[in-house]
Amino acid sequence: MVLVLFLSMSLVCADENSTSTLEDVNIDANDISMYYKNGTRLSAELNDLNDNPLPDCDLVFSINNQNYTRTTNDDGKASIAINLIPGKYLANIYFLGNNQYSPSNKSVNVNVLPTISGNDLVKYYKNDSQYFATFLGSDGEVLDNEEVTFNINGVFYTRHTNQNGVAKLNINLNSGNYILTAYNPRDGFSFSNYIRVLSTINGSNLNKIYRDSHQYWVTVRDYSGNRMGFTNVEFNVNGVFYTRLADKNGNAKLNINLPAGKYIITANNLLTGELTSNTIVVNANSETKLTTQNYVFQQNDDDTIKARLTNKLNYGVSGETIDLVIGNNKYSTVTDDDGVACFNLNLKQGNYSLTFTHDANSVYGASSAKSTVETYGGIKVKIVCEDALILMNNDYEIKLYDKNNKEFANQTVYMGIGSKVLSAVTDDNGVAKFNVDVSGGIYNARIFYNGTGYKFTSNFSKISVIENTKTLIVPMTFQVNEGCGDQLFACLYVDSIVLPNEKVIIEINGVNYTRETNENGLVNITINLNAGKYSIKYYYAGNDEFLPCSNSSILTVNSRVKTTLTVLTGSTFHKNSGITYNLELKADKVLPNREITVKIGSKTYNQKTDSDGVVHIDIDDYAEGSYDVQYSFAGDKTYAPSSGSAKLAITSQIAYGYGYWVLYSNMYDLNLASLASQGTQHIFLHSYAFTAYGESSVASRIRQANNYGIKVHIWMQIAYDGGWHGISNKDGTYNYDLINSKVNQAKYYASVAGVSGVHFDYLRFGGTAYNFPKAAESINYFVKTAVDAVKSINPNCLVSAALMPEPNNMLYYDGQDYSTLTKYLDFVLPMIYKGNYNQGTAWIKSTTKWFVDNSNGAQVWSGLQAYRSDDDITRLSVSELTGDAQASLDGGARGVVMFRWGVTNFINFNSLKMS
Structure with missing residues (x-):
């Protein structure tokens, strides 16, 4: 910046009439570094050469293209406040002089530091990456537990900083580009970053001719942006839903055979829940165009003549007949996927005129093209x-x-x-x-x-x-991994050109190996050494044409990372349950896209792990029986091999079931891997999860549970939702409105992909069944109707109910006719809550035994209270819960379900001994 100052004859300091020689002055000022608006001032001191302060003189401070004039005080000092936005500035301080003192100037650096810092964020839709910003006070100290504000996409959010001054804002926006602004409450400073949310599902608009070969494609990715092969994608077009399986590269296709018109298609990534929409235009018909070229051939060449048929969208048209007329001869062929028709002819010497034609049909119009061919002779050599x-x-x-x-x-x-x-x-x-x-x-x-x-x-x-015969051996391998068949390479050169078909000796650990160079001058040998460092020597003896040479190197053999294969699912499966046998490959992290070999009985599967490091083996077609399972990972250059074995039982009976009731609000709190490792096989998820999160999110969470071998049952309340609703009325009529509503809900839940069961809670009257003449009959009617409806949607869907643990009173007070209900249900869960009944573990065993002995077909799983009582929700210890669970099994139960997640300690169900 150039500072231009206009001076009048009246100077700005005292001693206006002095005519003495002008004296020099000093401006004393220092660089400053400050936090935004913390009150720091830029100061300067004006002194003569004897360090005497010069008062009442004007100093001009020039910074950020602005000039500020200040008058020195008695100490010769002047200053300005710095209220600039963060950045680095050059400040120029000018004294313009007077009739006694010469002009002077001084330059200093001003560094204004921000009180908010953060980074731009690029993330995939709804993955775990979030935005963090650090907030500071005017002294540079972090703001601890301070309420701060963020603004993104026009919405303001308030968050609190942690002890390090960091506040987090979760980014759950749709894919797109955003600007996020953070505000410091202390000084009003605002700071912005770019947020880019990448899509996990991508498609493009489609413009096509009716029933041509162009279809709608999307690419699906996981939360990390990896393409998801062999995963289901849901499409919705013209009001109809379709599910298609993506290929190995994560590309899923929906064939579009709709009539002419304009449509909106929506595709759903079922893992992330992200939707993408595109426009599809279907044209009823199209004119066509034939294109070709002139050809020149030698006699006896493979004379291939081509013509290409395109539509008005300039796409190649496949499957259309093209005719070629040459003289009196006519040839016909069909266009390939790119619209190209190929005619393979063997013409004699001469000049020919070619005419290509395509006849009109109901979709494509007629077209034609002409060209020529010249063929020439000659004797072949x-x-x-x-x-x-x-x-x-x-x-x-x-x-x-x-x-x-x-x-x-x-x-x-x-x-x-x-x-x-x-x-x-x-x-x-x-x-x-x-x-x-x-x-x-x-x-x-x-x-x-x-x-x-x-x-x-x-x-x-x-x-x-x-140009010469000097040779050189160049070592090419200096590191390999232990035990994975890595090879050591060296290259033999002569005058900088590779030398093939020559013998080279490689000395490793005192042992000589002879190898012959290949066409690229390379020799190689497989390394089977333990981890460590080794001296390698190379020798070439030479011959009559080429000189000998030798060389040496150090080879490091690295250990591979240890891996483990873990069975995520249980050992007993109910036939046709739809649950796969799952194994996880893990090292220092889960390992995706690695091939695992699994042998179950006489069948062998080779399958690559998914993005979670898991393989899923479909075992629905196995007959009942016990099977030996062997599984292995062969290892690769980085990761060591691993293997293991297990037993697997397939039964037509429902397998032993262990699990927890889970409120909808805890759906995302479950540590599925930990639960599965402790033998958890079932989750009873409250149906309100569908209202709170939506079907796609619940279905996604269910798939994640299924991946760990955990079945999910939808836990629905029948006759109570904050108030009681009778399944029948006091006049003996059935409450069909309630019955039909709940049956339809059960059918809907059974239709959701991955759901293994529907579970009825509050299947009773609230202790007043004796006032309702048809109480038990109405409950029996509802259960039979609901079971039939669920099985019509999904024959493998299990239907269960929670029952009162009062054999002598449950019919009279609750309307629960045990002998009839157990004819219809797959299993029942008597709620044997010892704390609520002031009972002990022995009561759990005896009550369970009654329910087992008196069932008319349904299995009995004991529902256990995981805390002291409804009046004292102190969690029972793991040892006490384990004892209660074992008592249930000793009483003949085929399963144990804890009420509920969130107020329970977790037991290792694998430690239980089945009766």
Whole structure:
């Protein structure tokens, strides 16, 4: 910046009438570094050469393209406040002089530091990456537990900083680009970052002709942006939903065979829940265009003539018939996927006119094209040549054969090599020798013959020309991984050109190995050494043409990372349950896209792990019985192999079931891996999860549970939702409104992908069943109707109910007819809550035994209270819960379910002994 000051004759300091010689002055000012608006001032002191302060003088502070004039005080000092936004500035301080003192100036640096810092964020839709910002006070100290504000996408959010001054804002926006602004409550400073949310599902608009080969495609990715192969994608077009399986690259296709019109298609990434929409335009018909070219062929060539048919969108049209007329001959063929029609002809010498035609049909219009073909004769010959390594100025040989495949003598043959064209004449054996007088290097030489009356013929060879015979062995491998078949490589050169077909000795650990170089001059040997460092020596003995050489290197053999294979699912499966047998491959992290071999009985599966490091083996087609399971990972260059074995039982009976009731609000709190490792096989998830999160989110969470071998049952309340609703009325009629509503809900839940069961709670009257003449009958009717409806939607969906644990009172007070209900239900869960009944563990066993002994077909799983009582929600210890669970099994129960997640300690169900 240039400071321009206009001075009047009246100077600005005292002593206006002085005519003495002007004295020099000093401006004393220092660089400053400050936090935004913390009150720091830029100060300057004006003194004469004897350090005497000069008061009442004007100093001009010039910063950020602005000038500020301040008058020095009695101490010769002046200052300005710095209220600039963070950044680095140059400040110029000017004294303009007067009739006693000369002008002077001083430059200082001003660094204004921000009180908020954060980074731009790029993340995939709804993954775990979030935005963090650090907030500071005016002194640079962090703001601890301070309420701060963020603004993104027009919405303001309030958050609190932690002890390090960091506040987090979760970014759950749709894919797109955003600006996020953070505000410091202390000084009003605002700070912005760019937020980019990447899509986990991508598609494009589609414009097509009715029933052409163009279809709608999307690509799906996981939360990390990895393409998800072999996963389901849901499409909605024209009001109809479709599910399609993506290929190995995460690309899923929906064929569009809709009538002409304009449509909106929506695709759903079922893992992330992200939707993408595109427009599809279907054109009823289209004109067409045929294009081709003129051709020139030699006689006896494979004369391929092509024409391409395109529509008005310039797409190639497949599957259409194209006719070609040449003279009196007509040929027909069908266009390929790119709209190309190929005619393979063998024409005699001559000139031909070509006419291509496509006849109109109901979708595509007629079109035609014309071109010409010229064919020429000539006697064929053959050139035989090979790649070679030769010394400069030595000869290179080729052979020439005539039409009868005889040696062709006394013919001039040419070779183009580098910038030269060499010639040679064939001898009686058809051999032509070229003296190669080019400099060293590797050449793609072209040998050709164009004798009169003969067809022009050429061939190519790679010729390596060397200028000396000095050799060199170059080690190429310095690190390998232990036990994975890594190879050590070295390359043999002569005059910087690789030397093939020569023997090299490799000395490893005192043992000599002889290997022959390949066409690329390489030798290699497989390394089977333990981890450590080794000295490697290389020797080439040379021969009559090439000089000997040797070399050495150090080879490091690294240990591979240890891996483990863990069975995520249980050992007993209910036939046709839809649950897969799952294994997780893990090292220092889960390992996706690694092939796992699993043998179950006599069947072997080779399957790659998904993005969670898990393989899923479908076992629905196995017959009942016990199977040996063997599984292995062969390892790779980084990760060591691992293997294991297990037992697997398939039964037509419902397998032993262990699990927890889970409120909807805890759906995302479950540590599925930990639960599965402790033998948890079932989750009873409250149905309000569908209201709170939506079907796609619940279905996604269910799939995650299924991946760990955990079945999910939807826990629905029948007759109580904050108030009681009778399943029948006091006049003995059934409450069909309630019954039909709950049956339809059960059918809906059974239709959701991955749901393994529907569970009825509050299937009773609130202790007043004796006032309702048809109480038990109405409950029996509801259960039979609901079970039939659920099974019609999903025959493998299990239906269960929670029952009161009062054999002598449950019919009278609750309307629960145990003998009838157990004819219809797959299993029942008597709520044997010992704390609520002031009972002990022995009561759990005896009550369970009654329910088992009196069931008319349904299995009995004991529902246990995980806390002291409804009046004291202190969690029972793991040992006490384990004892209660074992008592249930000792009483004959086939399962144990804890009420509930959030007020329970977690037991290891694997430690229980089945009765």
